[in-house]
Amino acid sequence: MTVNRDTFMVRDFNYDLQMAGRQPVQWLESERAAYDLVPTHCCFCGVQCGMNIRVSEGRVVGVEPRDFPHNRGALCPKGVVAYQQADHPERLLYPLLRRGGKEGRLERASWDDALDYVAERWQRLQAEHGKDSIAVYSGSSMTNEKCYLAGKFGRVALGTRHVDYNGRLCMSAAAGAYTKAFGIDRSPLPLPDYALADCILAIGTNLGECFPVAMQWVWQARDRGATFIVVDPRETPAARTADLWLPVRPGTDAALLNCMLRQVIHDGLVDEAYVRDRTTGWEAVKAAVEAYTPERVEPITGVPAERLVTAARLYGRAATSLILHARGIEHSTHGVNNCLAAINLALARGQPGRPGGGVTMLTGQGNGQGGREMGQKANQLPGYRGISNPEDRRHVAAVWGIDEAELPGEGAAAPEIIGLMARGEVRSCLVLCSNLMVSLPDNGFVRRALSGLEPLVVIDFFMSETAELADAVLPGTVWLEDEGTTTNLEGRVIKINKA
Numbered sequence: 001m002t003v004n005r006d007t008f009m010v011r012d013f014n015y016d017l018q019m020a021g022r023q024p025v026q027w028l029e030s031e032r033a034a035y036d037l038v039p040t041h042c043c044f045c046g047v048q049c050g051m052n053i054r055v056s057e058g059r060v061v062g063v064e065p066r067d068f069p070h071n072r073g074a075l076c077p078k079g080v081v082a083y084q085q086a087d088h089p090e091r092l093l094y095p096l097l098r099r100g101g102k103e104g105r106l107e108r109a110s111w112d113d114a115l116d117y118v119a120e121r122w123q124r125l126q127a128e129h130g131k132d133s134i135a136v137y138s139g140s141s142m143t144n145e146k147c148y149l150a151g152k153f154g155r156v157a158l159g160t161r162h163v164d165y166n167g168r169l170c171m172s173a174a175a176g177a178y179t180k181a182f183g184i185d186r187s188p189l190p191l192p193d194y195a196l197a198d199c200i201l202a203i204g205t206n207l208g209e210c211f212p213v214a215m216q217w218v219w220q221a222r223d224r225g226a227t228f229i230v231v232d233p234r235e236t237p238a239a240r241t242a243d244l245w246l247p248v249r250p251g252t253d254a255a256l257l258n259c260m261l262r263q264v265i266h267d268g269l270v271d272e273a274y275v276r277d278r279t280t281g282w283e284a285v286k287a288a289v290e291a292y293t294p295e296r297v298e299p300i301t302g303v304p305a306e307r308l309v310t311a312a313r314l315y316g317r318a319a320t321s322l323i324l325h326a327r328g329i330e331h332s333t334h335g336v337n338n339c340l341a342a343i344n345l346a347l348a349r350g351q352p353g354r355p356g357g358g359v360t361m362l363t364g365q366g367n368g369q370g371g372r373e374m375g376q377k378a379n380q381l382p383g384y385r386g387i388s389n390p391e392d393r394r395h396v397a398a399v400w401g402i403d404e405a406e407l408p409g410e411g412a413a414a415p416e417i418i419g420l421m422a423r424g425e426v427r428s429c430l431v432l433c434s435n436l437m438v439s440l441p442d443n444g445f446v447r448r449a450l451s452g453l454e455p456l457v458v459i460d461f462f463m464s465e466t467a468e469l470a471d472a473v474l475p476g477t478v479w480l481e482d483e484g485t486t487t488n489l490e491g492r493v494i495k496i497n498k499a
């Protein structure tokens with residue numbers, strides 16, 4: 001057998017170390033694998049990098065760069081191997097049913113048997129205990145269309161109000177803050193615009209490791225001379241290379257940001273016209289941050305006072321400044337306030353709306369932005385429509401062809417659904433695209449809650465820790481098999497193509 005680039009990448013080939021140092025064998029046309037390239041996007045995080053998937057004889061065999069505007073051909077290590085999901089030997093390929101009760105084993109079943117099993121139990125359960133005895137708990141690493149259907153299925157087919165998603169665990173604080181400040185749960189900012197910033201303040205985000213593809217735009221800004229400030233309790237790779245690192249004590253980010261805002265005010269760096277024309281409540285904010293002197297904030301945050309002042313001046317004197325934040329400030333009992341403190345700072349400098357400037361949340365999950373816009377949240381119908389707003393309810397009910405009275409009201413949020421399970425109020429759950437046993441805190445409590453359901457129905461493409469507890473496991477498709485759209489962290493709606 002001769003070895004060339006295609007056979008090495010595509011076929012089962014044990015590389016022989018004795019080959020090392022020899023002249024590479026020339027490519028032979030007859031050895032080349034014929035393949036098509038399908039343009040699509042990686043689903044593994046909110047960046048949603050463009051990529052070309054290699055397809056040969058109906059099978060996904062590899063990936064190639066794609067020059068899409070926000071990733072410019074780059075992929076992180078996760079994206080490079082993501083295509084291997086399609087043909088992974090551990091893929092779930094047929095339904096499984098637990099026979100013989102909770103102590104029984106999951107066994108292969110036909111689709112008809114599996115669907116009958118679930119439908120019969122759900123009908124019986126709802127007849128005896130009401131529609132809200134079933135919950136739908138989904139993730140949003142799926143297309144917008146699937147996310148939309150998850151919410152619609154729960155509210156129309158099952159008629160339950162308990163519909164929520166795993167974004168509740170990560171993005172909800174940022175969503176709440178942006179809705180409060182801007183009236184919309186979005187912070188649209190094209191990644192290439194990062195390169196236009198003169199100062200980038202990254203807070204609560206391990207940008208270099210979690211968003212390496214986005215990092216290229218930060219490097220471009222720095223190549224132009226931009227200042228890079230990192231606020232993080234840990235010395236992350238980004239912190240190590242920053243111009244200024246503020247090792248903040250966990251949970252004290254709002255004090256740090258308020259201190260920076262106070263310094264910006266005292267240094268006369270507020271964009272007064274912007275604040276006057278485009279904001280409300282400025283005097284109250286100004287009064288609130290006055291108490292956050294550097295000397296007072298130093299013992300709170302653990303950051304030396306002079307470093308706080310330096311950070312405020314570097315940020316405040318930059319013509320175009322950008323704040324990037326992620327779960328580090330959002331995963332908190334006061335996550336909304338942390339995000340609002342960042343937003344206040346950006347507004348005081350008149351940055352939101354300026355190319356390369358502003359404040360933006362770095363959405364982590366694949367389609368985290370689109371999922372919540374498509375009606376996966378307990379309090380939201382598709383298109384940010386409020387489930388308690390009569391006009392919004394009428395509109396969505398008409399689109400779905402049901403009476404408004406049939407549309408359930410607001411249900412429990414994801415963590416509360418687990419509590420309802422533990423109390424026996426929710427007796428069955430459809431879990432899709434989420435591994436609750438790994439992503440939720442208090443693993444023992446979650447296990448007990450899930451184990452009490454009858455049935456627990458899980459749609460997944462691998463036998464996850466949650467699927468192992470299920471009574472019915474239904475195999476789902478992976479992103480490479482789907483056609484649809486997603487919405488990335490920039491707010492860009494992108495097309496997902498079936499490979």
Ligand code: SF4
Nearest residue numbers: 042045048049076079
């Ligand atoms: S940065 Fe995100 S979308 Fe891009 S390749 Fe990596 S995991 Fe995939």
